[in-house]
Amino acid sequence: MATAISGPRVLLRQLRETMAEPLAAQDRLNKIVGLIAENMHADVCSFYVLRDDGALELFATRGLKAESVHMTTLRLGEGLVGLIAAEAEPLSLENAPSHPSFAYRPETGEDPYNAFLGVPVLRAGQTLGVLVVQNAERRVYGEDETEAMLTTATILAEMIATSDFDTLIKPGQDIDLRRPRTFVGNGFTDGIALGQVVLHDPRVVVTNFIAEDTEVEQHRLATALDTMRLSIDDMLSHGDMQSLTDHREILESYRMFAHDRGWADRLREAIENGLTAEAAVERVQNDTRARMMRSTDPYIKDRLHDLDDLANRLLRVLTGDGKGIGMKELPENAVLVARNMGPAELLEYDRSRLRAIVLEEGGSTAHVAIVAKSLGMVAVGQAENIVALAEAGDDIIVDGPAGTVYLRPTSEVEQTYVDKVRVTAKRRAHYLELRDRPAITRDGVNITLYHNSGLVADLPMLNDTGAAGVGLFRTELQFMIASKLPRLNEQVELYSEAIRLAAGRPIVFRLLDVGGDKVIPYLRAEAEENPAMGFRSLRLALDRPGLLRIQIRALLQAANGGPMKILVPMVTDAWEFRQTRLVVNRELERLSHEGRPLPSRLELGAMIEVPSLLWELDQVLPEADFVSIGSNDLVMFLTAADRANPRVAKAYDPIALPRLRALRHIVDSARRYGVPLTMCGELAGKTVEALALMSIGMTRLSMSPPSIGPIKEMILGLELEPIRKSVSAALLEGSNGVGIRELLLDWADRQSLII
Ligand code: PEP
Ligand code: MG
Numbered sequence: 001m002a003t004a005i006s007g008p009r010v011l012l013r014q015l016r017e018t019m020a021e022p023l024a025a026q027d028r029l030n031k032i033v034g035l036i037a038e039n040m041h042a043d044v045c046s047f048y049v050l051r052d053d054g055a056l057e058l059f060a061t062r063g064l065k066a067e068s069v070h071m072t073t074l075r076l077g078e079g080l081v082g083l084i085a086a087e088a089e090p091l092s093l094e095n096a097p098s099h100p101s102f103a104y105r106p107e108t109g110e111d112p113y114n115a116f117l118g119v120p121v122l123r124a125g126q127t128l129g130v131l132v133v134q135n136a137e138r139r140v141y142g143e144d145e146t147e148a149m150l151t152t153a154t155i156l157a158e159m160i161a162t163s164d165f166d167t168l169i170k171p172g173q174d175i176d177l178r179r180p181r182t183f184v185g186n187g188f189t190d191g192i193a194l195g196q197v198v199l200h201d202p203r204v205v206v207t208n209f210i211a212e213d214t215e216v217e218q219h220r221l222a223t224a225l226d227t228m229r230l231s232i233d234d235m236l237s238h239g240d241m242q243s244l245t246d247h248r249e250i251l252e253s254y255r256m257f258a259h260d261r262g263w264a265d266r267l268r269e270a271i272e273n274g275l276t277a278e279a280a281v282e283r284v285q286n287d288t289r290a291r292m293m294r295s296t297d298p299y300i301k302d303r304l305h306d307l308d309d310l311a312n313r314l315l316r317v318l319t320g321d322g323k324g325i326g327m328k329e330l331p332e333n334a335v336l337v338a339r340n341m342g343p344a345e346l347l348e349y350d351r352s353r354l355r356a357i358v359l360e361e362g363g364s365t366a367h368v369a370i371v372a373k374s375l376g377m378v379a380v381g382q383a384e385n386i387v388a389l390a391e392a393g394d395d396i397i398v399d400g401p402a403g404t405v406y407l408r409p410t411s412e413v414e415q416t417y418v419d420k421v422r423v424t425a426k427r428r429a430h431y432l433e434l435r436d437r438p439a440i441t442r443d444g445v446n447i448t449l450y451h452n453s454g455l456v457a458d459l460p461m462l463n464d465t466g467a468a469g470v471g472l473f474r475t476e477l478q479f480m481i482a483s484k485l486p487r488l489n490e491q492v493e494l495y496s497e498a499i500r501l502a503a504g505r506p507i508v509f510r511l512l513d514v515g516g517d518k519v520i521p522y523l524r525a526e527a528e529e530n531p532a533m534g535f536r537s538l539r540l541a542l543d544r545p546g547l548l549r550i551q552i553r554a555l556l557q558a559a560n561g562g563p564m565k566i567l568v569p570m571v572t573d574a575w576e577f578r579q580t581r582l583v584v585n586r587e588l589e590r591l592s593h594e595g596r597p598l599p600s601r602l603e604l605g606a607m608i609e610v611p612s613l614l615w616e617l618d619q620v621l622p623e624a625d626f627v628s629i630g631s632n633d634l635v636m637f638l639t640a641a642d643r644a645n646p647r648v649a650k651a652y653d654p655i656a657l658p659r660l661r662a663l664r665h666i667v668d669s670a671r672r673y674g675v676p677l678t679m680c681g682e683l684a685g686k687t688v689e690a691l692a693l694m695s696i697g698m699t700r701l702s703m704s705p706p707s708i709g710p711i712k713e714m715i716l717g718l719e720l721e722p723i724r725k726s727v728s729a730a731l732l733e734g735s736n737g738v739g740i741r742e743l744l745l746d747w748a749d750r751q752s753l754i755i
Contacts, residue, residue: 008148011039012274029060042133052179079103088290124388125289185382187403193356195333204315285311343371356398431709435466450702459501469505471702472680495558513569537570561597574619609633621673631681695727
């Protein structure tokens with residue numbers, strides 16, 4: 001009986017020589033299948049490649065009829081070859097024709113063969129093709145033979161991926177690996193980006209597959225495993241890491257896998273079969289991916305990510321390939337693709353070249369999403385499995401509003417988006433022309449537009465939009481992207497820089513609004529059942545006033561004798577606002593003791609975002625220098641619908657009558673006390689919603705910078721008075737079943753407003 005006597009090592013050596021020979025692609029492939037057949041003592045060896053149309057095409061054979069090469073095809077799932085490709089699992093049969101999936105192809109002359117062994121050709125867990133051996137005699141292939149075939153398949157996968165067979169592809173067709181892919185995720189931002197993929201965590205590219213000396217490779221693997229295990233232990237015992245519970249858990253699971261015997265054994269076996277240490281890592285990870293990817297269990301999927309990371313770490317140790325290649329050589333229109341990343345990592349890139357970020361994970365409230373948005377980048381999350389499918393340099397289109405990502409888009413898709421972007425670019429140019437025009441309605445109502453901001457890096461955008469200043473500077477963003485608590489001096493520097501960049505335009509600095517959706521990794525927080533309604537924001541600040549004092553001190557120092565506006569978040573009752581004022585007053589005294597200049601004018605404002613405060617406006621308004629509505633939280637609490645959960649948040653229109661009545665109550669109260677009122681929630685930056693706000697008397701709107709143009713355009717074309725009357729009547733008498741939104745859209749239509 002035949003066995004793999006010459007062994008896979010000999011085969012791999014022969015393959016290496018063949019790959020170095022100056023042969024035409026088809027000749028090389030014919031020689032390769034011949035070598036495999038001889039080495040495996042098989043009568044037949046066939047190699048199928050998965051095409052972009054889902055067909056598996058016979059690319060080469062030894063033993064079947066030569067005419068069937070590039071003629072015979074099987075669909076995914078069809079026949080034994082299709083089954084192997086679809087399931088990404090090897091299949092070994094003593095009597096293939098009796099298998100229910102067997103599909104007879106007369107042109108191949110397959111009749112006399114009974115024994116069958118087929119393995120998937122995998123890369124990053126994706127099937128690229130199928131490799132088959134057959135024998136006339138009924139026989140059972142051993143596990144070592146399956147293993148040898150899988151090892152050989154690793155090399156073929158690399159040949160497919162590196163375009164070695166490109167000349168064999170018929171015109172109009174391509175290999176599946178380069179198929180256009182669409183991912184439907186969650187869009188975090190508006191905007192569309194066209195560009196090239198940059199992998200945040202580039203896969204280490206293995207170039208050397210076949211071992212010269214197996215002993216040496218085993219030794220390299222052992223050393224690399226030790227180094228990697230030590231580095232994980234080191235990270236775990238590192239002081240800073242102790243508080244980062246999530247991170248710690250991840251590292252613990254890395255450690256578990258890194259010490260896993262089964263994993264190390266499989267790596268050693270792959271080397272024994274003739275692969276280099278790095279090729280062995282890739283080979284084993286391929287199988288693991290293929291199996292785990294087909295699981296629907298989220299726990300297993302998470303573990304797959306851990307294993308991917310671990311394999312990549314090991315590859316880095318083996319190849320000495322450092323991280324961050326992508327950071328140095330960003331293409332002009334870079335689209336960053338990552339499983340997940342921290343905001344600080346994002347900021348390490350050259351922002352002038354980054355157009356978008358696509359994540360496999362991440363919700364819209366992930367810090368990196370907030371930062372991406374704030375930097376005016378397009379961001380999409382939940383693009384499942386994109387990291388494995390994308391190659392550096394691939395064309396990619398990211399559609400923020402639709403949450404869709406097109407990897408290697410077809411020319412039709414690309415053309416559609418090129419047109420869309422052209423329109424957007426034109427519109428942007430048009431908005432730029434409006435920059436210096438004040439936002440006044442046709443009937444003379446002056447509306448002041450401000451930016452919502454949170455990073456010093458955002459501030460130069462004021463020059464592009466012509467906004468009056470920053471209506472909300474979310475100071476927590478700088479805390480979220482720092483690796484440790486910014487000290488007094490660092491904060492002073494940061495706020496001074498913001499003031500300098502605003503060049504005389506006012507900035508409303510909001511005190512730290514931590515908790516709920518805004519997590520600061522180094523501030524240890526206890527797990528809460530309902531973090532949005534938990535120990536957060538001002539509650540936390542007043543309970544632990546050290547942080548609050550330092551921040552207020554930093555702001556007062558940064559004012560450097562100029563004006564300063566401070567906004568207090570999450571005020572639930574007037575007492576809390578008073579307490580904050582006491583801290584501010586104490587810090588003012590301290591400032592004057594130290595002989596530093598006092599702010600020329602200090603204004604302290606309250607955010608109205610907790611419903612309870614609506615019934616304490618008579619107490620808080622006389623004490624506040626200004627107020628600002630945080631509709632994101634206010635609407636969430638009014639409707640008991642989590643702002644971060646689109647399923648419920650979208651169910652309640654924030655400008656429906658009950659919410660609009662609440663807002664109107666605030667507008668009327670603020671007017672009665674003569675206190676300036678701003679809207680700084682997301683509502684202000686959406687055209688219909690902004691129209692609703694203006695129709696109830698709001699004249700200061702603060703929004704993300706890209707919204708300024710469209711909102712100003714709408715205001716310039718608007719005659720407010722008739723709409724104001726109509727909305728006022730609806731607020732009093734109801735709107736006869738017509739929603740406020742419909743009513744506003746109808747008015748806008750009649751005025752030919754661009755909305
Ligand atoms: C709000 O709640 O509307 C708001 C402006 O603040 P944030 O979104 O930062 O909670
Ligand atoms: Mg809020």
